[in-house]
Amino acid sequence: MVLFDCAQGGAGGAVATVNVADAAKGDGMSTAKPAGAAGMACAYSLSRHPEKFDCEVWEALPTAGGVATSCVVKSSDGMEFEMNDQVQGGVPSYRNNLLMFEEFGFKSSPLKFRVCFGKGDNAWTNHSPSKLAERLQPEIEKFGKALKWISRFEFIFVFVPINKVLKWWGFSDDFANRMVFPLTALFFGTGNQTPYVSAAIIARVFRDKELALFHYSAERLLHGEPDVFAFENLENIFTTIAKKIPARVFVNRPVASVERGPKVTRVTDKFGRVAEFDDVVFTCSTEVTRDVLKSPSWLERKLLANVRYFDDLIVTHEDHDYMEKEYEMHAADNEDMYFIRTDPEDPSKVEMSFNLSMYQPHLLDAKGARRNLYQTIFLDARGKDRWTIDAIDEKKILKKRWTRQFAHTWTHFAKWVPFVRFIQNTKRTWYAGAVTVANTHEVAVMSGFAVAHRLGAPFPYFHDPLAYSQMKLFMSVTHGTSLPLPKEFKNKHKAS
Template sequence: MGQAQAKPQPKKRVLVVGAGAAGTACAWSLSRFPGRFEVEVWEALPVPGGVASSCTVKDGQHVINDQVQGGAPSYRHNLRLLELFGFKPTPVMMRIAFGVGDKQWTNHSPSELTSRLQPEIARFGRVLRWISRLEPIFVFVPIDRVLRWLRFSDDFRYQMVFPLVALFFGTGNQTPHVSAAVISRVFLDPHLRLFDYCPQRLLNSVPEMFAFPVLEEVWATIARKSDFKLCCSRPLARLRRLPGGGVMATDTAGVTASFDEVVYGCDAETVLRTMENPTWLERRLLRNVRYYTDFCLTHEDAAYMAEMYDMRPGTKQQQQQQQPQGQRQEQWAEQRQEQQGRQQQQEEQRCGKDNYFVRTYGGADRDKIEMSFNLSTYQPHLQEADLDIYQTYYLDAQNRHLWSDSKVDPSKVLASRWMRQFAHTWTHFAFWVPWVRFIQGTRHTWYCGSYTMVNTQEIAVISGLAAAERLGADYPFAHDPLAAQQFDTFMAVVHGRRRRRPTTAAAKSD
């Protein structure tokens, strides 16, 4: 008798809820193994990408990326995906302007504020190192409390630390409540930080970042070239996990389909709204993810920007601090100033205008901010247009009485958008992030998205690949040491598991 042949294993049917960065990354990774997975993605919006979205402005003449903008060179998973599907990011020299008047400072020139606060800036570096050494303790302590305990000034806290962290990690007006351990990593972690800490000015470099190409094209291309079924404009209405295994999903049109596994690649609020039978632990943990409503205006109101922000901060102060002193030097001071002016003009032509602007409210609300971007300075599809298109973000609708959106000329508004953003408070890192591992895989249900850790596009992509890895799809970027290290860290924190070794089965090439 011949040797009995093993029965082929049936394909595992997987539903991915949400075609944002996390959901699409998960679906793509699973689709590399078409003999093992049959993947379907349900997306509520008419196009994939989620918050990584694009829109047209000025009667369709120009396209902009209107939420996600770009990233750091350490965003290895995003860069690898772009490369894999034929896209090229655009290098950007990141120039930021904080505050106005005597409260202004930048990452590219000296200012009165940084000179005055230099002793506190130096002391802050020592505090960060102590927080890093005692991270298991400080993960439960808000950064504002630490800075108050150690008697840091209001100007240092509200004009420097909080606006900086809010800008780069999307923490918004909740920044004072962010875990001190997270703030330490922002400045010291070699794989997370965006700037090198400077004991004289806090920041003193213009780092090279990258801007994404048109994001709608990126995610649409990934979906089109991958072996999974994308169902746009198909919101999930309810999902029931069956006692014998598997799930039943129903869309808003009442159409029902069955799957073996479900991956939630959407926000925690959607999970709680659509899941009919969550466990006690799922319900308890998912409710610990808190959301706030923000508002974004895309406009070309240069007068509003000039009123609200210092559009070219630091130049005058920089020249004053560099101006020669003494009787002998006064003879050529004017010549020196003219030379500096020419050098400054050349520098502006080389590096361009400031990209990011942050303003802090006054009085009792000095812990809250607004921020604006000049999209034309770094989005590659706008740089040749010879115009300035701005985006201004107004944070937390509960504080709408503070917003300055009414000062924007309505005739110069190009687009508007309401958004839900999760809060990076210390409770997020104490009562959600360390515990999400215990609900991963519960009743064939998996969770991915930036809310599983921190609000970055890189974490979103990593989280989707991690969910796919748990389902059996080998990690695709093991050849990139930095990417693999970041992935392994995420797996340890959010899944409590190590990465599996690759299987012998070859993945389908794209």
């Protein structure tokens, strides 16, 4: 899970609305969505055509941004630090996300990704040799061959959990528990479901030509330190977008019900206020959608119930002693970002921490020295009796926050993702958000652009080959439609 990003878009049950001027009829058309990354991307794209669209965004939370929040914490010595909370950054392939933020004047900060897994003799990293990698090197090499087969038959392995693949091909429990599952937890760890993540998704992490997060190494599994980036203050970013686009963005406006009629959809908020729209875009969790959507179709009811959610606890603290006890901290000047802890009694379960100061360069003390602030993520509240949270000095805890996210289990890709296309535009209702595919900020942004494109607001980044290629694939998966490249951009794409 760790997550460069963990965007689910408006998890509080917001709905946004877009009114589109119909040139033929002269009346208004509307759409609805929350103000997370997906909702704001959709609203931004629609708002680029004010002559066609009149857009509203309803967000349950106090600020736009969904799970991409920022906050101020006060340290034990009274210093205050401004930080991004939960969503931190991403990889350079997040082109749609980066391009949208750049349009509003926000740049990302380039970084090198460093991670340490395990502790003691079971510790290994992506940047230096280790005893564990040396001992398991034959299996690491074998895993590389397995990844090739998984990629070749992706249409099959997308429905197979990684733990099954490892058992079928004779990998040891040590390799699975010490290397593969902790690595999987980095991006897909929500709810401690790493053994059940789709094998095909893990293969893409290594082998996707455009979107791979890591380079495979036959010696130590991960090769080198990938380029990543950190976001600027996310609350500032989304507040700025909300102010600058023509759409009307309402915060603190949770939705109570959505009732679809033959011609219009009635949306009622928790305060009893009612508005009517032609189209509705849900960019909240499927749980919220199920709660507020009245009279869903049979297929909507079945599919929305197929997404599984888990409760995780995020603790922001500055207990370095706890970190040294539970994780491998190589030195006082350790520059690792992420740390993964494997439960010694149940190695299939992990906890994860990261050093916020390695992601947020502005976290300096009064003397300009780096101030180590940590976030530890405890996964799946159902297993909280095994959490190490009690080992953190309560006096050094700066903030606690619960989060509820969907898991990337194989069932997510077998019982939900392939079928989302079939409920798009059901009674002029649309579905967006990272939940449509995978929990990243890039997916969330693309999902908003996709719905806007279907409604008549052309995809804004045809000029960028990588942004376009990702969007083209996303549209085919979640909408079952193509995204033809306009003629004026074809020569540029060929040249690239």
